[in-house]
Amino acid sequence: MKKNMQIWTVIVFALFLFPVIIQFIPEESKISNTKIIKENALIVYASNVVEEEVEPVVPTEVSAGKVLLYYTHSHEAYEPMTKAADGKVAVSHHTENIMKMGEKLKNQLTINGLEAEAIEVDIMKEMLKNRIPYARAYKEIRPHVKKRLAEKEYDLIIDIHRDAVGPELTTLVHEGQRYAKVAFVVGTDHAGYKQNEQLTKQLKLQMEKRIPGITRNVISKGGAGVDGKYNQDLHPKIILIELGGIGNNEEELNRTIGVIAEAVKELVEQGEGTEK
Known part of the structure; x- marks a missing residue:
């Protein structure tokens, strides 16, 4: 019985501290998953890649051609x-x-x-x-x-x-x-x-x-x-x-x-x- 009371005390204490701890987690960690998803969505367009409705990327330097x-x-x-x-x-x-x-x-x-x-x-x-x-x-x-x-x-x-x-x-x-x-x-x-x-x-x-x-x-x-x-x-x-x-x-x-x-x-x- 005493052991059970100790376990419940630890659980209640952890739940109490969780909102406090999460405030100290760096913002970068919170958004890391979103960032990864966005980065994976970048399109690499080459002659062997088929992609519909691709917005043309205008290069910073245009040749004389x-x-x-x-x-x-x-x-x-x-x-x-x-x-x-x-x-x-x-x-x-x-x-x-x-x-x-x-x-x-x-x-x-x-x-x-x-x-x-x-x-x-x-x-x-x-x-x-x-x-x-x-x-x-x-x-x-x-x-x-x-x-x-x-x-x-x-x-x-x-x-x-x-x-x-x-x-x-x-x-x-x-x-x-x-x-x-x-x-x-x-x-x-x-x-x-x-x-x-x-x-x-x-x-x-x-x-x-x-x-x-x-x-x-x-x-x-x-x-x-x-x-x-x-x-x-x-x-x-x-x-x-x-x-x-x-x-x-x-x-x-x-x-x-x-x-x-x-x-x-x-x-x-x-x-x-x-x-x-």
């Missing part, structure tokens, strides 16, 4: 993305299109220290709204590209498209990760096409250094039945990329966009795209 993006066929969409958005499979869409992926590329270029711009979305949306025929789109976008190039000099100008072929040709599995493969188009019906072609091959090389097999071919087009210029005659630094195909999903595209941004950064820094 300037990149312009535009979308001749702004309506081009990806079937898995349209199905996820509204349950319908489509290759043309008002939101789940190449412009959405282009905005992600612009953000990644900025994160990589480049000054990235895109021709105004309003212009692209107007072209989409007016349902410009596929073959006439290059003519319609041309004055907008020409105007922007007259206003500023760029180290690289990218016309972003989506290829019409299926996922069996446009998907790469590398070290367990799936990527959307990239093809390139060079119009040969103008005198300066060799410069566009050389720059295109340099970008392809930089991408392959990072993820072998992530690119397809550099497709030369000229002669009857094709555009033959693709507005690349406006500037020797214009390249045309086909970002994946109709069957690639957003996760695969995101990974490839990270690779493109890293490759563009190195291309510009090495001066491959800065010769006037």
Whole structure:
């Protein structure tokens, strides 16, 4: 009985002192768990990391590299993305299109220290709204590209498209990760096409250094039945990329966009795209 009384006395005494003792615990100890949770929530974004709705981190130092993006066929969409958005499979869409992926590329270029711009979305949306025929789109976008190039000099100008072929040709599995493969188009019906072609091959090389097999071919087009210029005659630094195909999903595209941004950064820094 006496032993039981001693135990209860100790318990009551401890309960009495607990509110007093806790006041002397350092604040750092109280918040340590919260701090750990917040620190673990930080995002590391690289070419092999897929993260949706990531706010672009603007670097403190921006390189001299300037990149312009535009979308001749702004309506081009990806079937898995349209199905996820509204349950319908489509290759043309008002939101789940190449412009959405282009905005992600612009953000990644900025994160990589480049000054990235895109021709105004309003212009692209107007072209989409007016349902410009596929073959006439290059003519319609041309004055907008020409105007922007007259206003500023760029180290690289990218016309972003989506290829019409299926996922069996446009998907790469590398070290367990799936990527959307990239093809390139060079119009040969103008005198300066060799410069566009050389720059295109340099970008392809930089991408392959990072993820072998992530690119397809550099497709030369000229002669009857094709555009033959693709507005690349406006500037020797214009390249045309086909970002994946109709069957690639957003996760695969995101990974490839990270690779493109890293490759563009190195291309510009090495001066491959800065010769006037």
